[in-house]
Amino acid sequence: MTTSQPQSQLKMMQANRKLPRLKSVGTRLFLLVMGGALVGLGSMAYLFYNSLRKEVEAEIRQTLSSKVNLIDGQVQQAEALAKSLRTTVATLHAQGVETPETYIKLTLELFKNRPDYVTGLGFMQREYGVLPKKPWFGPYYLLDPGVPDFPGKLLPAPDNKIRYVDENTPGDFYPESDYWKDYMVPQKTLWADPYEYYGFFYTTFYIPIYDDQKQWLGGVSVDFDARTFEKSLQDKVIREAGYFALLTDSGQIVAYPPDPQKGLKAETVKSIPGLESVWSRLQNGQSGLIKERGTYWVYQRIPSTNWVALASVPSEVVLRPVLLITVGGAVAAGLLLAGIVVVAVQYLNRRLKPILDKCNKLAATDAQTLARLANEDEVGRVSVSFFNLIDQLATKEEQIRQEVARAVQAQEELKRAVEVEREGEALQAEVGQLLEVVAAVEEGDFTVQAPVSDRVTGLVADTFNRLIEEIAKVLAQVLEAARQVSAGADNLEQIAEVVVTNADRQAQEVEQALSLSERVERSAESAAQQLQVSNQSLLTLDSTVLDGQAAMADLTRATEMLRQGTDRIVQQMKTLGEFVGLTEQLVRDQNQIAMQTQVLALNASLVAARACEQQNPRQFAVAAKEFEAIADQVSKLAQQTNEGLSVLEQRTTQVQNVVAAVDAGVQNLGGLVGGFTEGVERSTEAFNNVQMVTANVLQAGEAVTQSSQDIINTVRSTAAAMRDIAELAQRTVRLTQNTRHQSETMGDLSTRLLQRVEFFRLPTELLLQSSSESESVDLSETGESAGSSLSPTVRSVLVGEE
Amino acid sequence: MTEKAEGAAIATPPSGSRFILAQLDRLTLVFPANLVAETLLIDRSQILPMPFYPSVVLGCIHHAGQLVPLVATDALFGISSPLTKERLTVVRLGEQAQKFAGVGLVVDRLLSSQTSEQLPAEIFDADLYFPATEREATLKLFKTQLLSDELFLPQRWAASTSRS
Numbered sequence: 001m002t003t004s005q006p007q008s009q010l011k012m013m014q015a016n017r018k019l020p021r022l023k024s025v026g027t028r029l030f031l032l033v034m035g036g037a038l039v040g041l042g043s044m045a046y047l048f049y050n051s052l053r054k055e056v057e058a059e060i061r062q063t064l065s066s067k068v069n070l071i072d073g074q075v076q077q078a079e080a081l082a083k084s085l086r087t088t089v090a091t092l093h094a095q096g097v098e099t100p101e102t103y104i105k106l107t108l109e110l111f112k113n114r115p116d117y118v119t120g121l122g123f124m125q126r127e128y129g130v131l132p133k134k135p136w137f138g139p140y141y142l143l144d145p146g147v148p149d150f151p152g153k154l155l156p157a158p159d160n161k162i163r164y165v166d167e168n169t170p171g172d173f174y175p176e177s178d179y180w181k182d183y184m185v186p187q188k189t190l191w192a193d194p195y196e197y198y199g200f201f202y203t204t205f206y207i208p209i210y211d212d213q214k215q216w217l218g219g220v221s222v223d224f225d226a227r228t229f230e231k232s233l234q235d236k237v238i239r240e241a242g243y244f245a246l247l248t249d250s251g252q253i254v255a256y257p258p259d260p261q262k263g264l265k266a267e268t269v270k271s272i273p274g275l276e277s278v279w280s281r282l283q284n285g286q287s288g289l290i291k292e293r294g295t296y297w298v299y300q301r302i303p304s305t306n307w308v309a310l311a312s313v314p315s316e317v318v319l320r321p322v323l324l325i326t327v328g329g330a331v332a333a334g335l336l337l338a339g340i341v342v343v344a345v346q347y348l349n350r351r352l353k354p355i356l357d358k359c360n361k362l363a364a365t366d367a368q369t370l371a372r373l374a375n376e377d378e379v380g381r382v383s384v385s386f387f388n389l390i391d392q393l394a395t396k397e398e399q400i401r402q403e404v405a406r407a408v409q410a411q412e413e414l415k416r417a418v419e420v421e422r423e424g425e426a427l428q429a430e431v432g433q434l435l436e437v438v439a440a441v442e443e444g445d446f447t448v449q450a451p452v453s454d455r456v457t458g459l460v461a462d463t464f465n466r467l468i469e470e471i472a473k474v475l476a477q478v479l480e481a482a483r484q485v486s487a488g489a490d491n492l493e494q495i496a497e498v499v500v501t502n503a504d505r506q507a508q509e510v511e512q513a514l515s516l517s518e519r520v521e522r523s524a525e526s527a528a529q530q531l532q533v534s535n536q537s538l539l540t541l542d543s544t545v546l547d548g549q550a551a552m553a554d555l556t557r558a559t560e561m562l563r564q565g566t567d568r569i570v571q572q573m574k575t576l577g578e579f580v581g582l583t584e585q586l587v588r589d590q591n592q593i594a595m596q597t598q599v600l601a602l603n604a605s606l607v608a609a610r611a612c613e614q615q616n617p618r619q620f621a622v623a624a625k626e627f628e629a630i631a632d633q634v635s636k637l638a639q640q641t642n643e644g645l646s647v648l649e650q651r652t653t654q655v656q657n658v659v660a661a662v663d664a665g666v667q668n669l670g671g672l673v674g675g676f677t678e679g680v681e682r683s684t685e686a687f688n689n690v691q692m693v694t695a696n697v698l699q700a701g702e703a704v705t706q707s708s709q710d711i712i713n714t715v716r717s718t719a720a721a722m723r724d725i726a727e728l729a730q731r732t733v734r735l736t737q738n739t740r741h742q743s744e745t746m747g748d749l750s751t752r753l754l755q756r757v758e759f760f761r762l763p764t765e766l767l768l769q770s771s772s773e774s775e776s777v778d779l780s781e782t783g784e785s786a787g788s789s790l791s792p793t794v795r796s797v798l799v800g801e802e
Numbered sequence: 803m804t805e806k807a808e809g810a811a812i813a814t815p816p817s818g819s820r821f822i823l824a825q826l827d828r829l830t831l832v833f834p835a836n837l838v839a840e841t842l843l844i845d846r847s848q849i850l851p852m853p854f855y856p857s858v859v860l861g862c863i864h865h866a867g868q869l870v871p872l873v874a875t876d877a878l879f880g881i882s883s884p885l886t887k888e889r890l891t892v893v894r895l896g897e898q899a900q901k902f903a904g905v906g907l908v909v910d911r912l913l914s915s916q917t918s919e920q921l922p923a924e925i926f927d928a929d930l931y932f933p934a935t936e937r938e939a940t941l942k943l944f945k946t947q948l949l950s951d952e953l954f955l956p957q958r959w960a961a962s963t964s965r966s
Contacts, residue, residue, distance in 0.1 A: 592889075598912055599841045599891070602822055605915045609820050609835050 026345030045330040052322040064311040082222040104139045111141040119143045120223030129217040136167040184219035191305040194226045201226040229255035242313030359385030430457035474756040481749040516718040527707035534700035541693040548686035555679040823913035839896035854956040870906045
């Protein structure tokens with residue numbers, strides 16, 4: 001143990017040493033926190049950087065915008081001056097002022113009141129434009145550049161800085177100049193591109209002059225010192241870095257503060273480093289910001305001249321501080337956080353250390369636990385040791401419980417020993433009591449009882465009590481048994497008598513049953529006969545029914561034929577009716593004819609009467625003619641009658657035929673009806689037969705019923721007789737059973753008695769004495785009652801039963 | 803017979819004269835043959851009614867090229883005959899009827915022609931021809947006096963003539 005301890009301790013320390021690097025809770029915590037913080041900080045830094053960057057860009061643009069406004073303002077002022085000159089010239093021209101001096105004076109005054117950067121002002125008229133009498137007129141004032149052979153003449157003091165140039169100035173006749181041809185003649189309003197003139201850098205604004213009728217009179221030009229632009233744009237853009245520049249729309253440099261010479265030499269975009277590549281993009285927009293190769297190019301157009309103002313800033317100037325700020329801030333925050341976390345972890349480790357040491361100590365004895373510990377971090381180790389402890393606690397608890405149980409047992413044994421002692425004393429007292437009781441019993445007192453208790457003596461007393469009881473019971477039983485036996489013997493005698501009477505009755509009943517069965521036989525025979533008879537009748541019935549059926553069929557056929565015949569007759573009757581109608585018609589016709597004949601006859605008679613009176617033969621002829629006419633009519637009528645009669649004859653023959661047919665038909669029908677009647681008679685006969693047969697059958701049936709009824713009755717009575725017999729037999733059986741039972745009981749009693757008595761072992765001489773006495777008693781009793789009074793049948797039954 | 807002959811002037815017809823008997827319901831009219839021109843059987847459809855004449859005049863008929871006016875004899879004598887016949891029997895009066903020559907008298911039917919001997923004599927009693935007193939008689943001799951003069955008088959004029 002002692003040698004192994006240092007070994008295990010070494011292992012422990014090794015384990016401990018490995019831990020902080022890999023699996024320490026602190027390390028993990030540190031990593032997690034730092035990771036999260038860094039992520040957060042990084043994203044924040046990024047966002048911050050973006051916003052700062054945007055701010056810087058906005059600032060640049062703002063600066064540029066203010067510069068643009070400034071330049072624009074200056075430009076506007078120059079334009080305003082030009083416009084005022086134009087307006088005044090036009091007004092004067094409109095007013096009809098034709099003195100050139102006025103115009104010259106005007107121009108001078110205006111020039112004197114110019115803003116600082118305007119270097120020249122003047123106007124040029126077209127041929128006879130402003131002054132109608134003068135072809136060309138172009139007064140022009142400008143600041144003396146200080147160059148020796150500059151055209152024009154200086155004004156006297158105090159304006160000896162101002163030069164005057166006009167149309168008369170040699171070498172500068174404006175109608176031949178480019179600017180006249182390019183800008184004024186086309187009536188353009190514009191700012192010309194900057195140009196170099198006698199070592200100076202100018203840009204000029206041209207604006208045409210119109211009169212009231214919108215006629216072109218000429219043009220005003222204002223010169224502007226381009227170097228003022230330079231001055232305006234000289235500042236640094238932001239944070240002392242960057243430069244401004246001003247270029248025309250076509251790319252010519254107007255002002256380039258980093259290198260003013262470029263402006264003077266009218267160089268273009270190409271000469272500004274880095275701008276060329278971006279220029280195309282700049283040209284398309286009004287204003288904007290472009291980042292190209294590490295440089296910010298911010299541009300904005302000047303509204304009046306459409307020049308492009310640029311601000312160029314190297315992006316690192318802008319971005320570096322931003323980056324520094326953000327990254328630096330993030331890093332600082334991260335470091336701070338790391339420091340705090342490390343401190344916190346160390347604190348944690350310090351607090352955990354004592355617990356861990358304790359755990360290691362505990363686990364030092366257990367190699368398995370050590371192995372587990374080696375793999376865990378602090379919290380793991382603590383938990384492993386903790387669970388280990390708990391296990392140990394459980395085992396210890398088990399042990400304690402066992403010890404306690406054993407202690408309890410020892411106590412109980414002590415208690416029992418004390419009790420046994422007490423028991424012994426009680427026993428002795430009880431034995432004394434028992435002895436007293438025995439003495440009493442000895443004297444023949446069976447009424448005493450020994451006191452009972454739980455102890456052995458109590459048992460003895462209990463047994464003794466029981467013994468006493470037993471003896472008493474036995475004696476009582478013996479008495480009882482003797483009494484019962486005598487009673488039983490009397491009973492047996494009575495039973496035997498009853499049985500004899502029952503047997504006699506039974507014999508009688510059996511005879512009765514025999515006679516009844518004979519009766520049944522006879523009734524059955526008669527029933528059978530009757531059934532045969534009825535069978536025969538049914539057969540005849542069947543045949544009769546068949547006949548009847550045939551007859552019915554015939555009948556039906558005959559009826560059918562009858563119906564047909566009647567139909568025919570009806571039809572013929574109809575024809576007859578028609579004929580009768582025709583005849584009626586004929587008769588009417590005849591009536592008519594008769595009437596007509598009558599009339600004719602009367603007429604004829606009248607004519608005849610008149611003819612008689614007439615003597616004139618001519619009138620006779622007339623009368624004769626009349627007669628003729630009448631006779632014609634009569635003959636016609638007669639013909640008609642004839643025709644009618646012939647028709648009537650025809651009709652009559654037809655009628656006769658029809659009537660004959662009807663007659664024949666009727667006769668047929670009569671025949672049919674005869675057949676009909678026959679058939680009906682046959683059917684009636686058949687039905688009568690049927691009726692008779694059914695009557696017979698009924699009768700037979702009734703007879704059968706009667707006989708079966710008889711049979712039933714007989715059977716019933718037989719059954720009743722049988723039942724009586726059975727009853728009697730049962731009674732007999734019961735009685736014999738009873739007898740047996742009684743004898744059994746007696747036997748039981750005696751056996752029980754014997755058993756009881758044999759319980760007591762008696763001395764042999766006493767036994768011999770009593771047995772001889774009892775035997776003689778037995779024999780005498782049973783022999784008398786059982787042997788003489790029982791009839792042979794009962795005895796045999798008894799024997800059979802046994 | 804002789805008594806009757808002594809009484810009122812009985813116009814005994816000459817022996818052998820014929821008479822035409824015609825029936826009007828229960829009344830038998832006896833027409834002297836000399837009054838009758840002819841007898842006709844006509845259809846009712848042939849009758850052309852004449853509106854302005856009394857209802858006794860049934861109308862006229864066209865027969866053998868002549869117009870025959872018809873008189874409802876039963877209405878004339880106040881006999882009601884319920885039966886409206888389709889074929890009418892007409893006794894046409896001859897020349898001897900003078901005013902009423904050619905007039906047709908509608909009867910129910912013709913019976914026969916008989917001689918004077920076959921007929922009972924009292925019908926020839928001249929007094930007995932007023933219709934009012936002879937309602938119960940079954941046999942009646944026809945005389946033209948039975949027909950009123952105003953029979954064929956148009957009624958309008960009848961009214962005017964009555965007024966006048």
